[in-house]
Amino acid sequence: MNHKEIAERLIDLLGGEDNIISAAHCATRLRLVIKDESKIDQEKVEALDGVKGAFSSSGQYQIIFGTGLVNKVYEQFAKMLQLDQKETVQHNEAAKQKMNPLARFAKTLSNIFVPIIPAIVASGLLMGLLGMMKAFQWVSPDSGLFKLLDMFSSAAFIILPILIGVSAAKEFGGNPYLGAVIGGILIHPSLLNPWGLAEAKPEVLNFLGMPIEMLGYQGTVIPILLAVYVMSKIEKWTRKIVPNAIDLLVTPFLTIISTGFIAFIVIGPLGRGLGTGITNVLTFVYDHAGPVAGLIFGGAYSLIVLTGVHHSFHAIEAGLIADIGRNYLLPIWSMANVAQGGAGLAVFFLAKRAKTKEIALPAAFSAFLGITEPVIFGVNLRYRKPFIGAMAGGALGGAYVVFTNVAANAYGLTGIPMIAIAAPFGTANLINYLIGMGIAVFTAFITAFVLGIKEDEKKN
The missing domain is CATH 3.30.1360.60 (Glucose permease domain IIB)
Structure with a gap:
């Protein structure tokens, strides 16, 4: 080649x-x-x-x-x-x-959260290792190794506002280092760290007659997104009116001090409430709609992938992890992804042309590893009926993982790799995840195989 x-x-x-x-x-x-x-x-x-x-x-x-x-x-x-x-x-x-505006918004969130996936995945895997060490008593929780791994595993979530601050500033056209500073302000050591604390109450600071809770934003998502968006606007506006000779001194100073006050007085409480509200609504739907929600979300997720909007879900998943410590959406997305692989395998066995088989088999296995674009756009969507089969598999697999309350401790991994971030929640969680994968793949394969494909002689 x-x-x-x-x-x-x-x-x-x-x-x-x-x-x-x-x-x-x-x-x-x-x-x-x-x-x-x-x-x-x-x-x-x-x-x-x-x-x-x-x-x-x-x-x-x-x-x-x-x-x-x-x-x-x-x-x-x-x-x-x-x-x-x-x-x-x-x-x-x-x-x-x-x-269009919706796609543009989704693309913006995608550009912010996709670059920080490696840090979240690494922390999730470390948490999984830590959980196994504790469950199987490989080392004592008081040992130096355990304590160090505990620090390593929680670091990315504690400094999440800084990571998002850098990435968001780049996306919004601001200075990424100023974005990092805003993130650092929101998790300053003087603030009470709510990460891992349940009943702790922060001090209240009196500022110009306004009460400000000295509560940190470790692990939060929406407050830093809003703060950096405002920061980028302030920075651009300030840079336009400040003479070049003093820009380096004046612009960063005014940007940080203005954004800092706005963040603590308005953006922080508003963002925290908005994030908590989104989590509460999703949890309510998850608890009350149950398998029906999994059926709908698992079946429709592949259609959402076609639009590219699915990348924006990372922000919601990060908020779930910060608020309740578990991501129950990722297993549903994973069922939809492996179902695409199952349908792709059906195409491999149904196809008569060598090139179709050559594309279908590696694309299917790629889906089992969490990369679905080759099998969706190169195989299943081309023949249409296998894509319908994959939607059926994703729906039934999604219903099962919701019914059994399968969850993960990070985001960004689906398919077989997600085993590592599902394992920390126990053996039952892992087994149900694997059963869900089996249901999704088997249903998609059988449905796609029964529906069949019609190979276009000219096109192929």
Whole structure:
């Protein structure tokens, strides 16, 4: 496979260099903002060597190559287009300009939370290791090793406002280091740390006749998002009116002091209440709708993935972990993802053409590891009926994990890798998660197999 030739051919099929506004890539897809998508030769793009599917979504034309290959193709693609030298708008901003308001909001949350997933996953895995060490009495809870691991595992959640502050400031166009400072203010040691505390009561500070609770925002999500959004607006406005000669001194000072007061007086309490309200509503639905909620969410999640809005759920999941210490949404999403893999396996056994089988099998196993784009866009959605089968599997699997109260202690991992962040809640939690996976995969496979596929001779 010649990556340079693929990139050259791709540029031609996309309507030429002038039709490509900007480009980026994720773990599996080449993401492009195209000036005029009517100039794209869709059939020939999908027929290119290594391409597993292509589609337009969230203001971007996305071409699925799969993990590893997409990096090599993008490297040649970027060289030919001289992307690092072109004076074009930032790729994310270019993509947002083509989105509707809801999709733009979801994309913003995605851009903020996706970069910090590794930190959350690492903490979740460490918590799992700590839980096993405690359950099986591998080491004493008073040992130095246990105490150090306890520190390591909780750190990311304690400093979550700082992590979000940096990422959000980048997304909102502010200084990321000022965003980190705002996050640091919200978790300052002078404030009572509510992380892991149940009944502790904070001191009340009298500021200009207003009572301010000296309560920290460790582990919270919405307060820091709102605070950094306001901070970025203040910073931009201040920079416009402050002379360049004193900008370095005046702008950061006014930005931090203004945002700090606003955060403690207005944003903090408002954000905390809003976050708690969202958690309470979701928990109410989860407790009272039960398996019906799992059935609906598990079945509909794959449709939500098509819109790209699913990335915005990370903010809600982080709030659940902060408020109640468990993420009961992730197991539902996981059922939908592995169900796509089950339907992809059905396509592999049903398909007669070698290229269809070549794409379907690795794409299905990729879904079992939590990466669903290749099997959704490259296989199941192409033949439609397997996608319906996957929705059925996700629905039944979602209903089961809600019925058995399966939960995780982090977000960002689904499928087989999620075992590591489901295990900390006990053996029953883990076993029910595995049973749910079995239900989702089996239902999707059988439904997709019964519905069958119709291979398009010309298209394939």
